[in-house]
Amino acid sequence: MIETLDRTAQIDLLSQQWDAIDALVAPLDEHRWRTPSPLPGWTVFDVVAHVIGTESWLLGDRPPAHDPTRVKTDVRTLPYVRNETAVLNEIWVDRLRPLSGARLLGLYRDVIDRRRAALAAMGDAEWEKETVSPIGQISYGRFMRVRLFDCWMHELDIADALGARVEEGGPRGELAFAEFVLGVPRVVAKKGEAPEGARIAFALTGPLARTLRIQVAGRANYVDAFEEPATVEIDMDSQLFVRLGGGRTKAEEHLDEITIHGNTDLGQRLVSHLAFTI
Template sequence: MTDPTVDRTELTGLLSQQWDAIAALVADLDEERWRTPSPLPGWSLFDVLAHVVGTESWLLGEIPPAHDPIRPKTDVKALPHVRNETGVLNEIWVDRLRPLSGKRLLELYREVTDRRREALASFGDTEWQAETVSPIGKVSYGRFMRVRLFDCWMHELDLADGLGVSVDEGGPRAERAFAELVPSIGRSVAKGAQAPDGSRITFELTGPLTMTLHVAVDGRANIVDVLDAPATVMVGMNSGLFTRLRGGRTTADEHAGEFTISGDTELGNRLVRNLAFTI
């Protein structure tokens, strides 16, 4: 079935822009800066880019480089931040690329993303709509590329935060990527925060991506356009903080004073502490 929500021309263009934004962000790093810790457990800035290289290489049908026998072999399955088979594959790529210099990694990144651009440009509607395995299950290839845009956008923020610099978090790339954070919020509300039946919740997000999200809990927690009753709790914060909380990059306790809660403050505090759905 054709997925009308995934425009091939638009999305491939946004992916290309996203890859360029990442390259520009790390273009002038020296070797010491490459090894700066990122917000992701166990990963440096080098490792974040190595992960992107690995995933895009895998999408080109490639396998990780052979293990260097001179280096100690890492049991990636035993690492505390590796939670599933996708995490294992990610970690293998990162580990195998670590012996490279940052300069060589960036060259490899540019080579791989150029080849990915060429591959995507060769796709027709049949390839774009073909069912494929992705981190969110079997979906169309185009839908998978929306996930890739989200992943790469999040890693741009990881790199920026690790470097202590600001990047533009608004615009079409951000809007498309941010949309991946929204549909599953009901799970965080119901299972994470344990919001009781009858709860009505509003998230008011200020820029760079301004929006209002309403969630109604009636057996299940669902996003709704309009609440049918006054909000039980209203949570306000900027979209940048919301993104990082949803992405598991930080915690609410590290950002006291950067969000507001009105109404049921106990529920509100549970909500902001249980927003993470990925890391």
């Protein structure tokens, strides 16, 4: 289910995604910048600081030095920091927190301008070259699709925190969602403990409406169709599906928005264990 786009089209969508984040936060006053987000320990400010940190890292920049007037935080002790990627993310966020929202937005725009220039100067060989990413060794182009997904997810985090509505579908959403759903079969089998032979259908409505069919045959994989009726069909809006998979909310808080047909025990176990993103 890995969609391929030419380099120019994918870079354009990533650029649009950066603009979408800018549009959400540009009107904010300092108080609104500090609105808690769905991510543990992070405000809207922190979400944008995280995006800055990752894009700065891709430019070869290092985190700012620690401000000696502030108490130094050992980010490894934070309960939501579970791996080395999260450690690096948290260092960037912590070091940028002393800035005002306005200064953070200025830094965001500077970093994004530099990233756009770097991507525009990149040739096909660099785009296809293997590189280290949070999901392992992949091509740089694939990594940029991961970046699109990450920034799209954080746009939703910011919008949810602010009570704003954004377009979750369209070309950006479609490409980000294509990256997102790659992790669903594994979480269905591992965390959801779907048994051998299970046929699972997620019937999604909303901006990213589609039916995802997963069959467990040795491994859990997507299939175009089942030869027999689904073991379980789970109906929900794509917006809720994304937030469950992203660990932004829990199924128990949305039982009236989820309908399960067939094996209800399996269905309830699956929706309760959908979270899998970093």
